[in-house]
Amino acid sequence: MKTCSFRILIILLIFSCTGIAQNKDQDSIMINKLFTTVLTEGKSYEWLDHLANEIGGRLSGSIEAERAVKYTEAILNELGLDNVWLQPVMVPKWTRGFKEYAYLETAGGQKRVMDICALGGSIATPSLGIKAEVVEVQGIEELASLGKEKLSGKIVFFNRPMNPSFIHTYQAYGEAADQRYAGAKEAAKYGAVGVLVRSLTHSLDDYPHTGSMTYGDLPSSKHIPAAAISTNGAEYLSSLLKLQPDLKFYYKMNCKTWDDVQSYNVIGEITGSTYPDEYMVVGAHLDSWDLADGAQDDGAGVVQSMEVLHLFKKLGYKPKHTIRAVLFMNEENGLRGGKKYAEEIKRKGEKHRFAIESDAGGFTPRGFSFDTNAANLEKAKNWKSLFEPYLIHLFEKGYAGADINPMKGNIDVLAGLVPDGQRYFNHHHAATDTFDAVNKRELELGAATMASILYLFDRYGTN
Amino acid sequence: MKTCSFRILIILLIFSCTGIAQNKDQDSIMINKLFTTVLTEGKSYEWLDHLANEIGGRLSGSIEAERAVKYTEAILNELGLDNVWLQPVMVPKWTRGFKEYAYLETAGGQKRVMDICALGGSIATPSLGIKAEVVEVQGIEELASLGKEKLSGKIVFFNRPMNPSFIHTYQAYGEAADQRYAGAKEAAKYGAVGVLVRSLTHSLDDYPHTGSMTYGDLPSSKHIPAAAISTNGAEYLSSLLKLQPDLKFYYKMNCKTWDDVQSYNVIGEITGSTYPDEYMVVGAHLDSWDLADGAQDDGAGVVQSMEVLHLFKKLGYKPKHTIRAVLFMNEENGLRGGKKYAEEIKRKGEKHRFAIESDAGGFTPRGFSFDTNAANLEKAKNWKSLFEPYLIHLFEKGYAGADINPMKGNIDVLAGLVPDGQRYFNHHHAATDTFDAVNKRELELGAATMASILYLFDRYGTN
Numbered sequence: 001m002k003t004c005s006f007r008i009l010i011i012l013l014i015f016s017c018t019g020i021a022q023n024k025d026q027d028s029i030m031i032n033k034l035f036t037t038v039l040t041e042g043k044s045y046e047w048l049d050h051l052a053n054e055i056g057g058r059l060s061g062s063i064e065a066e067r068a069v070k071y072t073e074a075i076l077n078e079l080g081l082d083n084v085w086l087q088p089v090m091v092p093k094w095t096r097g098f099k100e101y102a103y104l105e106t107a108g109g110q111k112r113v114m115d116i117c118a119l120g121g122s123i124a125t126p127s128l129g130i131k132a133e134v135v136e137v138q139g140i141e142e143l144a145s146l147g148k149e150k151l152s153g154k155i156v157f158f159n160r161p162m163n164p165s166f167i168h169t170y171q172a173y174g175e176a177a178d179q180r181y182a183g184a185k186e187a188a189k190y191g192a193v194g195v196l197v198r199s200l201t202h203s204l205d206d207y208p209h210t211g212s213m214t215y216g217d218l219p220s221s222k223h224i225p226a227a228a229i230s231t232n233g234a235e236y237l238s239s240l241l242k243l244q245p246d247l248k249f250y251y252k253m254n255c256k257t258w259d260d261v262q263s264y265n266v267i268g269e270i271t272g273s274t275y276p277d278e279y280m281v282v283g284a285h286l287d288s289w290d291l292a293d294g295a296q297d298d299g300a301g302v303v304q305s306m307e308v309l310h311l312f313k314k315l316g317y318k319p320k321h322t323i324r325a326v327l328f329m330n331e332e333n334g335l336r337g338g339k340k341y342a343e344e345i346k347r348k349g350e351k352h353r354f355a356i357e358s359d360a361g362g363f364t365p366r367g368f369s370f371d372t373n374a375a376n377l378e379k380a381k382n383w384k385s386l387f388e389p390y391l392i393h394l395f396e397k398g399y400a401g402a403d404i405n406p407m408k409g410n411i412d413v414l415a416g417l418v419p420d421g422q423r424y425f426n427h428h429h430a431a432t433d434t435f436d437a438v439n440k441r442e443l444e445l446g447a448a449t450m451a452s453i454l455y456l457f458d459r460y461g462t463n
Numbered sequence: 464m465k466t467c468s469f470r471i472l473i474i475l476l477i478f479s480c481t482g483i484a485q486n487k488d489q490d491s492i493m494i495n496k497l498f499t500t501v502l503t504e505g506k507s508y509e510w511l512d513h514l515a516n517e518i519g520g521r522l523s524g525s526i527e528a529e530r531a532v533k534y535t536e537a538i539l540n541e542l543g544l545d546n547v548w549l550q551p552v553m554v555p556k557w558t559r560g561f562k563e564y565a566y567l568e569t570a571g572g573q574k575r576v577m578d579i580c581a582l583g584g585s586i587a588t589p590s591l592g593i594k595a596e597v598v599e600v601q602g603i604e605e606l607a608s609l610g611k612e613k614l615s616g617k618i619v620f621f622n623r624p625m626n627p628s629f630i631h632t633y634q635a636y637g638e639a640a641d642q643r644y645a646g647a648k649e650a651a652k653y654g655a656v657g658v659l660v661r662s663l664t665h666s667l668d669d670y671p672h673t674g675s676m677t678y679g680d681l682p683s684s685k686h687i688p689a690a691a692i693s694t695n696g697a698e699y700l701s702s703l704l705k706l707q708p709d710l711k712f713y714y715k716m717n718c719k720t721w722d723d724v725q726s727y728n729v730i731g732e733i734t735g736s737t738y739p740d741e742y743m744v745v746g747a748h749l750d751s752w753d754l755a756d757g758a759q760d761d762g763a764g765v766v767q768s769m770e771v772l773h774l775f776k777k778l779g780y781k782p783k784h785t786i787r788a789v790l791f792m793n794e795e796n797g798l799r800g801g802k803k804y805a806e807e808i809k810r811k812g813e814k815h816r817f818a819i820e821s822d823a824g825g826f827t828p829r830g831f832s833f834d835t836n837a838a839n840l841e842k843a844k845n846w847k848s849l850f851e852p853y854l855i856h857l858f859e860k861g862y863a864g865a866d867i868n869p870m871k872g873n874i875d876v877l878a879g880l881v882p883d884g885q886r887y888f889n890h891h892h893a894a895t896d897t898f899d900a901v902n903k904r905e906l907e908l909g910a911a912t913m914a915s916i917l918y919l920f921d922r923y924g925t926n
Contacts, residue, residue, distance in 0.1 A: 035628070035630070039627045364883050389630065391857070394854070422904045423902050423905070426902070440666070441885045441886075442885045
């Protein structure tokens with residue numbers, strides 16, 4: 001009996017090992033097809049060309065954002081999916097108005113024009129602009145020690161650079177972004193009349209980078225205008241301040257916040273063959289800042305998400321779960337799309353298993369950042385060898401993405417595509433975020449990487 | 464006794480484990496210093512700016528190549544190395560002459576100007592140019608089946624694209640490059656009067672890419688002029704040939720090969736503290752093609768090699784072995800510098816242990832390709848975890864680099880830096896190989912990666 005059950009055990013073991021090996025082979029073949037197909041018959045680059053060059057920057061509430069909704073809805077319809085629809089969501093509308101104008105003026109009355117841009121959400125300056133002395137600080141924490149005495153009536157200039165020594169550039173961004181997001185709110189408490197913020201990029205160049213900011217619960221009478229200055233501009237201003245601490249900075253902006261307007265998340269899905277009522281999402285955000293085309297942030301993610309569904313259709317892959325591409329509106333200045341989607345799945349009781357977001361640029365994919373439990377992380381790590389031929393190595397625990405994050409607690413696995421990050425902040429939120437900064441192959445490899453992990457979680461399920 | 468020796472064994476084991484752990488810690492600290500220092504105090508980007516923008520394309524035998532020799536010699540001298548010198552080497556001199564001119568002419572006599580460039584080493588056309596019908600082929604192997612009857616008097620148009628489905632772009636390059644290198648030699652055997660070669664890039668764009676070609680042992684009376692045509696041009700020509708097989712192509716080039724001229728490899732070294740007569744090399748090639756600045760190919764490698772010595776000096780690292788930066792002349796069209804260096808170390812009996820080359824662009828480093836025995840490869844792989852924080856994952860057996868390859872057989876380890884390769888061929892040998900295509904951080908990370916592996920082989924030796 002013992003011998004017999006031992007034999008059975010051995011047979012079962014061989015059988016199950018063969019099964020695993022066969023599965024691995026099938027998976028490796030499928031993943032190879034995904035990569036080969038995207039590199040030879042991918043559509044994402046062509047779509048991005050349209051999104052960036054024909055439509056352009058797509059700030060929430062703009063005519064371009066509306067066009068992007070219609071364009072991506074049309075593309076998803078062309079893919080022959082099972083369902084394509086628009087999910088209504090009210091979004092904030094902020095407009096930049098005319099091009100910002102700024103100069104610095106020395107004690108002798110000499111003026112030098114400076115490139116700035118309003119931060120998203122800022123109020124305008126008075127129509128004749130603001131002119132004031134400048135106080136340079138290295139961060140919000142320095143404000144308290146300077147106090148009202150030194151800050152009242154001044155423009156506060158936040159000039160702490162991004163730390164160049166982090167390998168993951170996102171880490172440096174995270175560490176410096178508080179100046180942009182909360183700098184105006186904090187400086188206003190000390191009577192400052194405006195803020196200037198060093199642009200969030202490692203590069204020394206002439207482009208101001210915008211991005212969202214908040215006044216928090218400050219009464220509107222206390223709001224002060226906030227602008228970004230290029231890194232070269234910041235270096236110049238800082239060096240001049242050492243020579244002439246009483247120099248004055250002038251700037252004029254007429255940006256404005258309007259009433260919320262109607263917009264949409266764009267959604268397309270392939271119905272699951274085994275679990276039609278369980279959902280897996282691949283997504284990105286459709287809106288972008290207005291200074292350029294939003295090709296990297298996040299046009300790349302949008303076309304990659306659509307490409308994943310294109311690849312599945314092209315290869316005739318029938319997913320077990322219902323697979324959705326979700327193009328979220330308003331990540332940049334409100335996150336209303338991401339919040340709305342999460343509310344709706346909760347309201348409808350739609351069981352979500354997995355979501356992956358691409359919102360770090362269309363650069364060479366390096367791996368994934370998983371926001372999930374240990375079992376799912378382990379599961380993903382066991383697939384590492386399947387990704388090695390495609391030079392995908394990172395399977396880390398970490399933040400997944402802003403648009404999918406509101407689903408947390410109602411989903412098993414949140415994942416972020418991690419592309420190479422060294423160039424990203426050269427383009428992020430600036431006039432340099434244009435189509436020519438995206439490489440076709442890198443974009444396509446990112447799409448196939450997302451398709452591959454989605455395929456694996458669809459096939460083997462989540463824990 | 465047994466117990467005693469067991470105890471001793473345990474003690475020894477603990478001791479040696481602690482030793483290994485301490486070493487790993489020291490190594491990890493040193494590698495961290497290399498990366499942090501390069502990202503905060505690196506010089507390579509500034510040097511590359513000069514090399515690319517002040518000097519420019521540096522084809523062997525040109526005044527620019529001579530200036531690059533002087534400039535890099537001066538930089539190495541500024542680093543306070545133990546020795547800096549020029550190693551004389553005779554190099555070929557080929558000049559492009561005036562800008563090439565080409566057009567295609569339809570049966571109706573309509574002309575369309577086409578962008579081409581002479582391949583390096585090509586003869587000129589007759590002074591009035593060549594006009595002939597075009598036969599498109601997908602590779603050298605197709606020539607035999609067409610034979611003299613169909614090829615005599617014609618321009619052969621090699622139009623096999625680089626295979627987009629390889630993840631390693633170098634593999635696709637290797638597979639398509641025979642058309643460029645040997646196309647003219649082979650087509651001439653069938654009486655062709657010239658060749659046009661599709662540019663070696665994955666990108667569909669308007670830039671012709673040059674590169675070396677050979678006439679082999681074909682008598683000079685049989686030489687025919689060889690040019691590259693942009694990928695967009697190739698697509699256009701191919702589509703038009705389907706409609707009008709009798710269209711004619713005209714081109715005019717006055718490139719010329721001159722007598723060999725004197726040039727130099729530029730060498731700087733830090734004398735080893737323990738093994739001054741054993742050498743480790745970090746290198747790249749100083750020459751470049753003439754159509755642009757040669758910023759990626761191989762200005763990046765040149766400044767990275769100098770940066771490695773800069774980092775060691777800056778951190779006060781005293782290598783055990785003598786460390787040399789070698790900037791090789793003439794990789795592009797002769798490899799005379801690499802051959803000369805290898806001859807000289809053999810002649811002088813200089814024991815070489817390790818050499819690493821950077822000649823695949825200054826993109827985000829991904830790892831190494833080792834041309835060495837199993838023991839050294841294993842040794843390197845055991846250091847993988849030290850590189851993971853810097854997102855360096857590839858430790859593969861493979862080709863190391865053209866300039867260091869002639870040392871093979873007289874050295875323990877040849878290594879190639881493997882940067883991300885997706886964008887490289889968009890710039891390789893074309894007018895697009897300019898300074899702005901290089902990212903400061905990516906360039907610096909590559910230098911620190913080379914410095915780290917060199918440090919480890921210096922510290923622990925080769926097998």
